[in-house]
Amino acid sequence: MSKPHTLTNLVLEPRSGIGTTASHALRRAGKIPGVVYGHGESTPIAIDVKQLSDLILSGNRSHIVEASIGGKKDSVLLRRIEAHPLTRKPLSVDFQRVKQGEAITAMVNVVTVGNPVGVREQEGVMDVVTRALEIKGPAQSIPDSITVDVNDLGVHQHVSAGDITLPPGFALLTPPDTIVVSVSITRAGAAETETPATVEEQPAEAPAPEA
Numbered sequence: 001m002s003k004p005h006t007l008t009n010l011v012l013e014p015r016s017g018i019g020t021t022a023s024h025a026l027r028r029a030g031k032i033p034g035v036v037y038g039h040g041e042s043t044p045i046a047i048d049v050k051q052l053s054d055l056i057l058s059g060n061r062s063h064i065v066e067a068s069i070g071g072k073k074d075s076v077l078l079r080r081i082e083a084h085p086l087t088r089k090p091l092s093v094d095f096q097r098v099k100q101g102e103a104i105t106a107m108v109n110v111v112t113v114g115n116p117v118g119v120r121e122q123e124g125v126m127d128v129v130t131r132a133l134e135i136k137g138p139a140q141s142i143p144d145s146i147t148v149d150v151n152d153l154g155v156h157q158h159v160s161a162g163d164i165t166l167p168p169g170f171a172l173l174t175p176p177d178t179i180v181v182s183v184s185i186t187r188a189g190a191a192e193t194e195t196p197a198t199v200e201e202q203p204a205e206a207p208a209p210e211a
Helices: 020-028 049-057 187-193
Strands: 009-014 031-038 041-048 065-069 072-083 090-097 103-113 124-128 132-138 145-149 157-160 179-185
Touching: 009 031, 009 049, 020 031, 020 090, 031 049, 041 049, 041 090, 049 090, 103 124, 103 179
Parallel strands: 009 065, 031 090, 103 145
Antiparallel strands: 009 041, 031 041, 065 072, 072 090, 103 132, 124 179, 157 179
16 A cells, blocks of 8 residues: 655745746756745745645645745645646646635535435436535635535436535635536436327217118
8 A cells, every 4th residue: 555645844946937948947857837925925936746746645735734935934725736738747836825714715626425316216417517616714724625415406406506514614705596516307307207198089970860
């Protein structure tokens, strides 16, 4: 079994070279260009690609980590990774400088659990309409994801953003009427539920009079 990653400290190198040429040179050297912003400061930095990978694998991607930036200590939160559209290798990163207890906004992914009754028993299909919610709360408690239980969801039913319980101390910024998950009926299911048209009975013809 592989050893779990426990990275909680970063070494971020201040960089002076800015632009495409300088960024390419950093990537060739195994580093990713980025920036640390927040609290009135913006500092161009570079991070070792292995260290960035360790941060992601450590499970602390959504958590505050301590960082050394040119010898100066800071608390930062990874906010964005720009990846190459084909190789998915990181091209640049953004970190936000934060303090414990500070309220910040974040986009958090929605994760569904369960199998809707509308899918199990009613020939329905589930659609995750909104895959992330914008929330605001303590920087040190930003969740990795928000779980939505869909077990009781029937056809023609949905879960709105306002129906979802957030962790304590967090407020929803996404409009509460935003549909997050819905279950609709498939064409096959709709066809089975249609009532067949009845053929109207024609009155029997009266017998012709005898000659």
